[in-house]
Amino acid sequence: MQPIHLAWIDYAILLAYVAFVIGIGWTLARYMKTSSDFLTSARSIPTWVTGLAFISANLGALELVGMAASGAKYGISTAHFYWVGAIPAMIFLAVFMMPFYYGSKARSVPEYLKMRFDERVRALNSVAFAVMTIFASGISMNALAKLLNQLLGWNYNAALWICSGVVLLYVLKGGLTSAIYTEVLQFFMIVLGFAPVVYLGLKDVGGWHAMNQSLQTVASNPSALLLKPAGEIYTAHAWTSAWQPVLAGPESNPMGVDWFAMIFGLGFVLSFGYWCTNFLVVQRAMAAKNMTAARNTPLVAAVPKMFFPLLVILPGMIAAALAVNPGKNYRLPPPPIDSDKFTIAVQVLAKSPSQDFEVTYSEISKAIGIKMSKEKVEALVKSDAVLSLGSVIAQDEQAQAEAQTTRTALKQLKRGGTASSSDIAAAESKVADAKNSLSAAETKLKQTSSALNEQLRDAVMANDYDGVILSLVKRYCPPGLLGLALTALLASFMSGMAGNVTAFNTVFTYDLYQSVRRGFVDTSREVTIERVGKTEDAVITPKEPKDFHFLWMGRVVTVVGILLSICAAYFASMYNNAMDIIQLVFGFVNAPLFATFLLGMFWKRTTATGAFVGLFGGITGSAIFHALTITEGNIPGVKGGYMHVLKEFPSEMAQNFWLASFAFTACFVLTLVISLVTKRTKTDAELKGLVYSLTPKIVDHNIPIYQKPAVVGVVLLIVCVILNFIFW
Amino acid sequence: MGLDIRWPIGLMFTLIGVLLTGYGVVNRAGSVSLDININLIWGVVLLVFGVLMLLGASRGTKNPPSA
Numbered sequence: 156m157q158p159i160h161l162a163w164i165d166y167a168i169l170l171a172y173v174a175f176v177i178g179i180g181w182t183l184a185r186y187m188k189t190s191s192d193f194l195t196s197a198r199s200i201p202t203w204v205t206g207l208a209f210i211s212a213n214l215g216a217l218e219l220v221g222m223a224a225s226g227a228k229y230g231i232s233t234a235h236f237y238w239v240g241a242i243p244a245m246i247f248l249a250v251f252m253m254p255f256y257y258g259s260k261a262r263s264v265p266e267y268l269k270m271r272f273d274e275r276v277r278a279l280n281s282v283a284f285a286v287m288t289i290f291a292s293g294i295s296m297n298a299l300a301k302l303l304n305q306l307l308g309w310n311y312n313a314a315l316w317i318c319s320g321v322v323l324l325y326v327l328k329g330g331l332t333s334a335i336y337t338e339v340l341q342f343f344m345i346v347l348g349f350a351p352v353v354y355l356g357l358k359d360v361g362g363w364h365a366m367n368q369s370l371q372t373v374a375s376n377p378s379a380l381l382l383k384p385a386g387e388i389y390t391a392h393a394w395t396s397a398w399q400p401v402l403a404g405p406e407s408n409p410m411g412v413d414w415f416a417m418i419f420g421l422g423f424v425l426s427f428g429y430w431c432t433n434f435l436v437v438q439r440a441m442a443a444k445n446m447t448a449a450r451n452t453p454l455v456a457a458v459p460k461m462f463f464p465l466l467v468i469l470p471g472m473i474a475a476a477l478a479v480n481p482g483k484n485y486r487l488p489p490p491p492i493d494s495d496k497f498t499i500a501v502q503v504l505a506k507s508p509s510q511d512f513e514v515t516y517s518e519i520s521k522a523i524g525i526k527m528s529k530e531k532v533e534a535l536v537k538s539d540a541v542l543s544l545g546s547v548i549a550q551d552e553q554a555q556a557e558a559q560t561t562r563t564a565l566k567q568l569k570r571g572g573t574a575s576s577s578d579i580a581a582a583e584s585k586v587a588d589a590k591n592s593l594s595a596a597e598t599k600l601k602q603t604s605s606a607l608n609e610q611l612r613d614a615v616m617a618n619d620y621d622g623v624i625l626s627l628v629k630r631y632c633p634p635g636l637l638g639l640a641l642t643a644l645l646a647s648f649m650s651g652m653a654g655n656v657t658a659f660n661t662v663f664t665y666d667l668y669q670s671v672r673r674g675f676v677d678t679s680r681e682v683t684i685e686r687v688g689k690t691e692d693a694v695i696t697p698k699e700p701k702d703f704h705f706l707w708m709g710r711v712v713t714v715v716g717i718l719l720s721i722c723a724a725y726f727a728s729m730y731n732n733a734m735d736i737i738q739l740v741f742g743f744v745n746a747p748l749f750a751t752f753l754l755g756m757f758w759k760r761t762t763a764t765g766a767f768v769g770l771f772g773g774i775t776g777s778a779i780f781h782a783l784t785i786t787e788g789n790i791p792g793v794k795g796g797y798m799h800v801l802k803e804f805p806s807e808m809a810q811n812f813w814l815a816s817f818a819f820t821a822c823f824v825l826t827l828v829i830s831l832v833t834k835r836t837k838t839d840a841e842l843k844g845l846v847y848s849l850t851p852k853i854v855d856h857n858i859p860i861y862q863k864p865a866v867v868g869v870v871l872l873i874v875c876v877i878l879n880f881i882f883w
Numbered sequence: 884m885g886l887d888i889r890w891p892i893g894l895m896f897t898l899i900g901v902l903l904t905g906y907g908v909v910n911r912a913g914s915v916s917l918d919i920n921i922n923l924i925w926g927v928v929l930l931v932f933g934v935l936m937l938l939g940a941s942r943g944t945k946n947p948p949s950a
Binding site: 167 | 886888892894895896898899902903907910911913916919925928929932942
C-alpha cells in the first residue's frame with residue numbers, strides 16, 4: 156500500500172488531540188489523593204459523562220473497523236448487535252443489576268462475586284479478566300501500530316511505543332477519571348470525525364434509496380464482489396432488511412444464522428454477558444456519583460448506541476453499494492501483500508515474458524498464496540510495466556555492479572599509495588557517477604514495483620474487510636478532514652488501551668493484590684515472644700497498610716499493565732492466528748458468566764460451590780463444544796473441530812452464537828444442580844444488598860419521572876422495537 | 884471531580900474548528916470533496932459545537948440535564 160501523505164493541517168489536528176488528552180491527565184493529577192480517586196474515581200462523576208464513557212469504552216477501534224466490515228459482508232443485519240444485543244442488555248443492567256453492583260459498595264465486578272459467593276469465584280473471574288484486558292489492549296495497540304505503519308509509513312516499533320507512552324502519561328496522571336474523560340472526548344471525536352465521511356459516502360452512492368437498490372444487485376450476485384463463493388444467491392432484500400432474511404432461515408441470510416441463535420445466542424447470552432458483567436464497561440457506571448446516576452449511566456449510553464449503526468455499519472453498506480457500481484471506480488480493499496511474498500511474485504513476473512502464461516499464473520498464485528483473478532494477472536503480464544521489468548531489474552543490477560567496481564578501484568588506488576592525485580580524483584568522480592546512476596535505477600525500480608504491488612493486490616481474489624472504513628476515509632477526505640478522521644481512529648485505539656488498562660488496574664490492585672496480600676500477610680499469627688528473659692505466647696494482628704500504599708500500587712500496576720500490553724501487541728503481531736486464538740478464549744471465558752450472575756443475583760439458594768463449578772464447567776463446556784463443531788469451508792484447527800466434527804455450522808457467526816448458548820446452558824444447569832445439593836454458606840442477612848429478593852426495593856419517588864430508570868428503560872425499549880420494525 | 888469536562892471538549896473542538904475552517908478558506912481547491920468545500924462546512928460545525936460546550940461550561944451548572 157502506498158503510504159498517504161499528511162499535510163501540516165492533519166498533523167496539527169492530531170497534535171491538538173494528543174495535547175488535550177495529556178493536558179486532561181495533568182489537570183486531574185492534583186485530585187488524585189487516594190487509591191479510590193485513582194482506581195474508582197471516588198464515585199463522583201456526573202451521569203452524562205459516565206454514560207458517554209460507558210459506550211466509548213466499548214467503541215474501540217476494533218468495533219469501528221469490525222462493524223464497517225460486517226456492514227459490507229452482511230448488510231443491515233449487523234445492526235442486530237445493537238438493536239437485539241446491546242440495547243436490551245444495557246436496559247437490564249440499569250434497571251435490575253446496577254442496584255447490586257453500586258449498592259453493594261463493591262469496587263469491581265470480581266469483588267461483587269466475592270461478596271456474593273467466595274474467594275474462589277472471585278479469583279477465577281479476576282484472573283481471567285486481568286489476562287483478557289491485557290490481551291485486548293495489546294490487540295488494539297498492535298492494530299494501531301500496524302495501521303500507522305501501512306497508512307503513514309511510520310516505523311512499527313516507534314508507533315507502538317509512542318502511542319503507548321501517551322496512554323501511560325495520561326492514565327498514570329489522572330487514573331480512571333482520566334480514562335473516562337478522554338473516553339468522552341473520544342466519543343465526540345469519533346462521532347464528529349466519521350459523520351462527514353458517512354455523509355459524503357451516502358451522497359456519492361446517490362442517497363439511501365439508491366444505496367438500497369445497489370445492495371439488491373449485490374444480493375443477487377454476491378460473488379461478483381467476492382463476498383460469497385460463486386453460485387450463492389440471496390433474495391433481493393438480504394442486505395437491506397434486518398429481520399426477514401433471518402426469519403427465512405440460515406440459508407437465506409448472508410450471516411448464515413437462524414432466529415433462535417440470533418435471539419438467544421446473541422441477544423441474550425452474548426450481549427447480556429458482555430454488557431452486564433464485563434467490568435470494563437460496568438466500571439464506568441460504578442464511577443457515577445450516586446445510585447440514580449449509576450443506574451442511569453447505561454440508559455444515557457443507550458440513546459446514542461441505538462443510532463450508532465448509522466455511523467459504523469452504514470459505511471460498510473455504502474462500500475458494498477459503491478463496489479457494485481462500475482462507474483464509481485471502487486473495489487472493496489484487497490488484503491495487503493507481505494513484502495517477502497511480493498518479492499517472489501516480482502521475480503516470477505520478471506521472467507514471465509519468456510514463459511507460458513499458465514505457468515506464470517500458477518506460480519503467481521502460489522507466491523501470493525491466495526486465489527488470483529486470471530484476467531487481471533493476464534492484463535498485468537501484458538502491461539508495459541512487466542514487459543520492461545526485466546530491463547529495469549537488469550539496469551539496477553548493472554548499476555549496482557558498476558558502483559561496486561568503481562568503489563573497489565578507488566580503494567585499491569588509495570591503498571597502493573603510488574597513484575597521483577589526478578587519478579584519484581578521476582576515480583572518485585567515477586564513483587560519484589556510478590552512485591548517481593544507481594540511485595536513478597533504484598528510483599525507477601521502486602516506482603515500478605510499487606505500481607506492480609498495487610496491481611497485484613487488485614488481482615487478489617479476496618477482500619480485506621477491515622480496510623473498508625479506511626478506504627472510504629481515503630476516498631473522501633481532503634487534507635484537514637483526513638486529519639480529523641485519522642485522529643478519531645487513533646483516539647479510539649488509544650482509549651481502547653486506556654480503558655483496558657484502568658480496568659486491569661482496579662481488578663489487579665483490589666482483587667488480586669489486596670486479597671492475596673491479606674491472605675498471606677494479614678492473618679493473625681500466634682508467636683512466642685521472649686521478653687526480659689521470660690517467654691510468653693501472643694497473637695500478632697498486622698494492620699492493613701495505609702491507603703497510600705494502594706495508590707502507589709495502582710500507579711505501578713498501570714506501568715506494568717502497559718508494558719504487558721506492549722508484549723501482548725508484539726505477540727499478536729508475531730503470529731497470524733494470535734488474534735483468532737485470543738478472541739476464541741475470550742468467547743470461552745465470557746459466554747457462561749452471565750448464568751452465574753443471573754442465578755447469583757436472583758436466586759438466594761445459589762451456593763459458592765455451585766457458582767464456581769458451574770462457571771468452570773461452562774468454560775470447559777464451551778471449549779469442548781468448539782472442539783467438536785466446525786464451520787462449513789474451514790479446516791479443523793483453530794477454527795474448531797480439532798477433536799472430532801459432530802456438527803457443521805453454515806457460518807462462523809452461527810457457530811459462535813450456538814457456542815455461547817451452549818456454554819450458558821451448561822453453566823446454568825450445573826450451578827443450579829450443584830447449588831441444590833450443596834449447603835448455603837451465607838445467611839440471608841449476609842446476602843442483603845446482593846440478592847434481589849433480600850434487598851429492599853429502591854424507592855425513587857423523589858426523583859423526576861424522566862430520571863426514573865424503569866420509566867426511561869421502557870421508553871428506550873419501545874424506541875428500540877420501533878427501530879427493528881422500521882428496518883424489518 | 885474538580886474539572887468540568889466541557890472545558891477541554893469545548894476548547895479542543897473550537898481550536899480544531901478554527902483550524903479546519905481556516906484551512907477551508909485559505910486552501911479552497913484542496914478542501915473540496917464531491918464538489919463541497921467540506922473542510923469549511925465541517926469546520927464551522929465543529930466550531931459551533933465547541934462554542935456551545937464552552938458556553939455550557941461557563942454557565943457552570945453542575946450537571947447538564949441527563950437522560
